[in-house]
Amino acid sequence: MAKTKFHDEENDQGGGGDLPGQPEYSAAKATAGLEDKGYSKEVKTKLQGAADRGGKRDDEEHLEGEWQVFEDAKWSLNHAKLIYMISKYAVTAQSVDDEESWIRNVPLLVMVYEGIVAGVLDFDYAPQSTLISQDGVSKRTFMNVTQEGKSAVDDLREQKLLNGLKLSSEDFQPITAYQCSLKGLEFVQQIPIRLKKDVDGFIYAPKPFQDKLLLVQLRREYDEEEEKEAQHFYLIAEGGFEKMSTVTEIEDVSYVASPYLPLHVRRSEKPMTSNAHRAGEAASGESNIKDDLSEAIHLAHVNLLVGEWIAFGSNQIVALNERLGAMDRCQGGLFTSKIDSDPTATQFKVPTGLTQVGILDYDLINCINFEAEINYPEAEGIVQVENFGMHLNVDGTIMYGMKIEAIMERKADDISLDMLSRLLVDVQKDSSQIINDLLSAYQRSLLEMIFNGDESNRCKYNMVIAEAIDPKLNGEEYMDRGDNENELKQVIGDIQSAHNIGADDVLILGRDGMLFAGPNSRRHEPLLLFYLSLLVRDMFIRVFFVRTFVLDDLLKTIRRLIMEHESDPNNISKVRTMLNSASRDIILLQEILSYLGESLEGMEVPERPEDEAGGTLYKVLNMANMRRDVVVRVNDLKKLVSGAQHELQNLSSMTDVINTKQLEDVFKSVEANTKFLVDASGANERSSASLQVMQVMLAGMFSFDIIDRISGGTLGLSTPWWVEQWINEPIVARYPFLWFAINIVWLFLFSFVLLRVMRWMSDLSTGxxxxxxxxxxxxxxxxxxxxxxxxxxxxxxxxxxxxxxxxxxxxxxxxxxxxxxxxxxxxxxxxxxxxxxxxxxxxxxxxxxxxxxxxxxxxxxxxxxxxxxxxxxxxxxxxxxxxxxxxxxxxxx
The missing domain is CATH 3.30.160 (Double Stranded RNA Binding Domain)
Structure with missing residues (x-):
């Protein structure tokens, strides 16, 4: 069975093997041993002929035309360079004993970007929010992604020149990997050496590592300037070479924007701030765009609505109204999420970049509308006049609205999608920071849990409303798999469908957003806003669903540790910590579901408009079915969370049984030790009485030894004269048993003194x-x-x-x-x-x-x-x- 090998950020070895197209490649070497590897003579003949053609053709002649022809299909030079690059990293197994190598999607995008920067691949790129998995944790980051390059990969897959593989990460995020197929290897043989050398120039490390293939490695590092963790890609090669890729360095543009909110969500006619008179400031500003932009689509008079769903309730809306001073004489002001830990102190300091809020209108328990002016510092030379209109609804729908007055030298009637995509990055990032300053600590904890600590990079839905689009085409013509579709993908993600709404308007629906362009766009805002409120719930539900997999994996880990608790004494403490975390997650998930359910209960689908264009839009959006689907998905999530809660209760019971058993073992050990101590104490008490008797007996023997030592006694020594004169003659010889009595008295006297001395010494140890x-x-x-x-x-x-x-x-x-x-x-x-x-x-x-x-x-x-x-x-x-x-x-x- 063929083995599988991946080339991506986790690899630290060079790859590609001895494949066609490497510097030492030759036609003979490319086909040598193919029969031994199980290939038929027909396949070998095809590869040999392709290799001969690739090696014998004149490079200049081969580069004159724009297209390569292979298998009756025309391929651009970019396609040829792209498949050659992929073949260096990932090829299909050529026998059952070979390894299959694959290259994952994200590292491939990084290498394609490096090819664009090197001037080898002629693609455009634009920033895009990308989910990246590493070590079981997925986090979003903005990368410079080429939609043209992704489209080229899809072209190659459709013609079977590339194989695709679908798999999941440890935290259940979908991942796609690619490899060059056998048919693709035939095409690689026809690519001229000059093109291959161009590609080798950016996929191999520089001297002295020129024969080492560059590999992509992700590193999560703390950014001191941003004061948070940042994700960077490094290009590494065997021998110690490494350099940081600029694929995550997002290009800034200068722009001027005014706050915007649809009249449908307003509660008053208070005019909003207009920065139209400042549009010229954008032209005087700079940008750090490195690539030459090829623009295919332009919009006129663009209004942006970026939406997301966050759990809100009536109490949170009331508290927010009070915090923003909606009922005060001086409404709004500068705001920050910084907690004042010393309210009685005279001064305090906060970092630069506060948000200026101006109240437009509000409903005490239902919603609030206000303007937010961004004062975050920008790079030198970049001019960004960034004003948001914000609508926060009690049902959790949050909208950030912006009217584009100018981007660089482009005025409101000539907005490029390439530049608009870079502006949207600012809107996505800054809107997260603004709302973070306004949310309660409880709401921030909900977001942190549901997004696994990556809430600052969460994805939002982009709704682009324009009064005109150039070129004006039928809806289907924008899905041309070419320049038009690729530019639209930069703003609204992969295109799902495109529709004509009446004679003048067009609606394009994408995975991450939608574009409605036409002179009647403002008239359809009520339907579009209801659709937006459903879509932001749909996006949140997708994140919620993935979060349940993470929770389920945590519960499985807890069960495994419980079953193996005897093999590792640390397992029980780990289980307790994990049970606490799982319990907290389930409680928060249930609370979020209750907010979701309540927000859907009050949603009523708008009535179908009577005019033809409105009817067409109503039918295309299919909001009644979409609302029903969202409700069904929420009910399904309730079942999943309920199942997780029951599993948690089961695991808690299993843990209690283990804790009870361990406690029982401790009690048995204490009981055994206590019995041993009681027995030892009794034995010690009995022996203490015997010890005291022994002490008296030894004292008596010592006292008799003193008399014997003095008198000679039984020691066999001559009796001193004074003993004979004063003791033997007057006492021992004259009075029988008197000397014995004197010895007994001496014994008692000596023992009494000894016992008193011992008691005195014992008293010294008390008190x-x-x-x-x-x-x-x-x-x-x-x-x-x-x-x-x-x-x-x-x-x-x-x-x-x-x-x-x-x-x-x-x-x-x-x-x-x-x-x-x-x-x-x-x-x-x-x-x-x-x-x-x-x-x-x-x-x-x-x-x-x-x-x-x-x-x-x-x-x-x-x-x-x-x-x-x-x-x-x-x-x-x-x-x-x-x-x-x-x-x-x-x-x-």
Missing amino acids: FLTLRVKVNAKINVDKMELYLSDKAIEVTESMEEPHISIKKVTWQEKDWALWAGGAPPKIELALDTQYGFLLSVVFHLDKKKSELNEEGLMRILTATLAEHGILADYTPPTTLYSAPVPKEEEIPS
Whole structure:
């Protein structure tokens, strides 16, 4: 079975193998061994003939014509260069033992862009929001994507020169990969060497790595200027070569725009700001467009409506109206999402780039309309007069409206789609930042969860309304798979359909937006706005549906960890953390579904217009069926979330069983240890009585040894004269058993003294105070380490766990004067060195030698730590050390 190999950002090896078209390629080498690899003689003859033709033809002659002819189809030089480039990265397996190599869509787009920048591929490009998956996490970024190049790839696929493969990422995002087919390899043989060398110039690394193929690698890096994570593509090659691609550097244009909102969503006739008189400023501004734009379609008097759906409720609308000052005398103002953590301070600072808001009209619980002026800093020379009209509805529909007055030197009656696509990038980015300043913390948490932390790059729906389009064609003619369609894709995504609305208007529907052009466009705004409100819900539901797969994958991971909990002691703690995360996600998903359901309940499909053009538009948009489909999809999502909730409950029950079993094991261990301690204590108590008897017996033997040592006794030594004169003669010899009685008295006297000495020594070990205080106060770890360096540390204990670093130190204080002239205590501190907290303090004090109480111990220690700059803003809990003394009348008799 043939193996599969991918060339993309995750690869770090050169690829392509010994394929036709590499620098060392020859016709003989290209066809050598084909029969051994299982190819028929007919296939070998085709490849041999193609190779001979490609090698023998004169390059100049081959480049004179615009088209290459292969299999009765005409191919441009760009097609030839493109398929040759793909063949260097990905080809079909030529035998069952070979590897199949593929190149993913995103790395292919990066390499095509590099070919355009190098001047080898003659395509246009425009910025487009692209979803990129890496390490199980998908994030959007704007890339310079060539729609002409994508169309060329589709052309090659249609003629079977390329194979396509569909697969999914770890977080269930669809991915497409390509490879050169056997038929495509035949075409590659006909490409002249000069064209191949042009392509080799940008797909191979420069000297001294000229024989190494460039590979694409994605890196997610923190952008200090933007203060957030950014995605960059790097071109790398074996040997250490790498350079950053500019494919994610979006080109800016100068433009002037006025706020715009359809009259259908307005509550008053208050005029909106017009920047038409400033249109000339755009012509004086600059742009950083690197490519020469080839323009096919122009629009006149363009109004943009960018829409999205965010969970809103009546309370959020009321709070937003109050926050914006809609009911104040001075409405609106400058706004920011920055939280004021010290409201009583005199001054505070915020970064530049605030949003100026001016209220147009509002309904207290239903909606608010206002203008937003963007003051974000731009690159030097770029002039952008950017004003939004914004409509926030209680059903969650949000619209950002803009009237284009000029882009660069183009006035309102001559707007290029190429330049409009670059303006839309600004609208997409800035609108996210504006609404982020206006949303509540709860709404921001919903967006963060549903978009997996990539809410700032979320995709929105683009509705372009123009009064005229040039060239004016029938709807179907815009889907020409050529220049017209490719330019439209830059603005509204892949084209789904195009329709004539009456004699003068045209409607083009795309995946990410729509274009309505014609003199009657404003008249159809109510239908278009209702359709927009459905589409933004549809886009949100697609994101929601993918999010349920991510949640399901999390639940499967939890179940696997539970089943394997005995193999890894860390599994249970991981399960607890994941269960907490899954529970939070499910709660938020259910709340979002409730908002979605409520927003659909109040939606009523507009009546069909009586005029012919309106009827045609009504039929094309098919809003009744679309609303029904959205409702069905929401109900389906409710089932998925409900199933996930039941699975979560099941997993929680399984975790409880494991926790109960572990707790039971602990109880059994404690019971066994307790029984052992009780038995040991009983044995120790019994042996202590025997020990005391043994101590008395040993004391008696020692006392008798003293008498024997003095008198000679049984030691076999000569009796001293004074013993004979004063003891033997007057006592032992004269009075029987008197000496024995004296020995017994000596025994009791010696034993009594010994027992009193032992009791005195035992009393020395009593009368100690042990004080344990839980502190949990913030400290300066560096100064604490400096303070401890001057102490004679007796014991140091450390405990290191993930996210935990606990250190215990014990020392004996020496300064008698510091501790009120009494015996200094022994102190034990427990520190959290990772987060900088003093967790607890333990004092051991000999109360027989000190008059300090519990309060005094803590007071002296905290004062000492504060003096060294270690501890601040902490008051010892004095109420815990001394209970109030009851009055005499309160003491019961």
